[in-house]
Structures are given as C-alpha cells and as structure tokens.
Amino acid sequence: MSSETLRLPLYPQLWDQTSRLLLESANFSVRAWTYPSGVKALSLENSRGKLIILPWQGQMIWSAEFDGVDLTMLNMFTQPRPSASVIGTYGCFMFHSGLLRNGCPGPEDDHALHGEMPCAPMDDAWLQTGEDE
Template sequence: MFSRIALHRETFGDTPRDIFSNQHWQVTAEKYPSGVESLTIKNHRLTLEILPYLGQMIWDAEVDGINLRMDNMFTQPYPVSTIQDTYGCFAFHSGLLANGCPAPEDTHPLHGEFPCARMDDAELILHEDGRLGVRSRYRYIQGFGHHYVAVPEVTVTPDSGVFDISLSVTNPKSSTSPITCPPRQNAQSSS
C-alpha cells in the first residue's frame, strides 16, 4: 500500500517550494533558469536531486556530507536531447534501443535515446514502510517503428543513505522488440 502525489509541471517554479515533509523527509520542487524541473529529497544523511521530467536523471547525490556527483562544467541541467549537452549528473539511464559510445558505423546518439527523454508524467510515492519514491513515465513510439513504455523510479530509505534506482520497461506492441534487459538489479549507495 502506498500514497501518491502527482508532480505536475506547474508544481515547479522559479523559487524552491516545499511540497512534502514528515519526520523523515523534506521534498522541495523548483525549476532551473534553463526550464528543467528539479526535485530535491533530504533526510538527515542523504540529499538527492532528481530531474523527474528529464530522463529521471539523478542530477546530484550527497551522502553523509560527501558529494557523489562527478566534477563537471555544467552549472545546471539543460533541456536537450543528447546527454553530452548536459553531461555531469550523478546517474542517468542509457538508451533502450541502443546505448553506450557509438562505433563508427553506428548512427545512435551517445548513450542512446533515453538519458534526456522528456517524461510524460511523474509522481512522488510514499510507501507504507516509510520509503519515499519518485516515479516517472515515458512512452517512446514511432509510426511503423519501435514502441516502449519505460518507468524509472528512485526510492530512498528513511534514516539512511541508501537509495535504489530501478527501471521497468513494457513493450505494448504485438511484435517482438529489439530491447533486451538484464535481470533487475538495483544500484545502492553505501549506507
């Protein structure tokens, strides 16, 4: 059992706005000058900044005062279609149709089509056990081409520096998809 709070684009403004808090969490929404929506989740050990509408990237991550994000030249994320145009986040999901660095004969963008996908919707999820999640949805569809629905989620644990990153993918077509996914694995920070 869980409770959901829809994260409408209008929720994100030019100044930070607290949208949820309890004894474990403080969740703040704001929009960068570039127009990218940002959600920051904090507990006493963890600060995660998630971009729920831009590939559901984790833009920044800090555990016990240690910043885990790579050093980079970007001062903010940008609403772009390829990851190298806003590179520097803590984590992103690679493409499902193609990913990684393209070989000379490849035509796909660096790390594929998904890292900067413009998500269709997003929500905050409060689980019965106190964990807090951010879930987004993206429907990729081409006429006479590929079609998938991807649902990335970041789930954080109360009073901990632990967080899970997951992605579920559905092929709504009646034909086989070239997408191959390994068995579900969750990335965790050190606790």
C-alpha cells in the first residue's frame, strides 16, 4: 500500500438496521446497514452516484446509479435476499462467477448456475481507497 492508500477493515458487528456512517471525505461517503432481509450492505457515494455492495455475500454489487440513471437491471427483488445461489436473489448490478465452474452448466456439469462465488459467504472484507498507478 502506498502512503496515500486507506484501508478500512470491515467487521460484521458494525452492521445493524440503522444506516451508519463509516467514512466520509469531501469527495465521498461510505455507509453500512442491514436490509430487513438480513443482508448486510455498504454504500459508496460521491457527487455523481452510488454503489451498493454486499461485502459478506459474494462481494456482489447490488445496485449502481450514476448521473441519475439506475444502471441495475429491472427485477422482482426490492432488496437482496440471503441465498446460496444467485437465482435466489437475482437482479443485482454485478456478481463474481469465479474462475472455474461458472456460467450455465451443461448436461455433464454439476455446478450451480453461475458457479458458487456469486453468493459465497466472505470471511474477511475491507474497503481500500487510493489512486490508480
């Protein structure tokens, strides 16, 4: 990490139903809360938009809105749901499929649709900021 990099460890104990400010600067803010469904969320917001990330559920980006445009696909979910597979909470902006056993399984495959990574429980999570090299 460079001297200008900030690393903020995240702990599940910080989350409750109340939106809690974790980090703030002149350029952006970070808030944490738990949806009524029990899924923990983190919002990253600046003057142009906002991302909602699920740090403990596959590090999924649940929604993205920039310049007043919601970039997330239309779906039937009003909030993320705890699920072992992406189908149980389908509708996010972006999820990780992983490197192996991802995508649509063929007849000879035994992996879940889009693999095991999209909703995998995370052991550790952090927020890191800095400048690109």
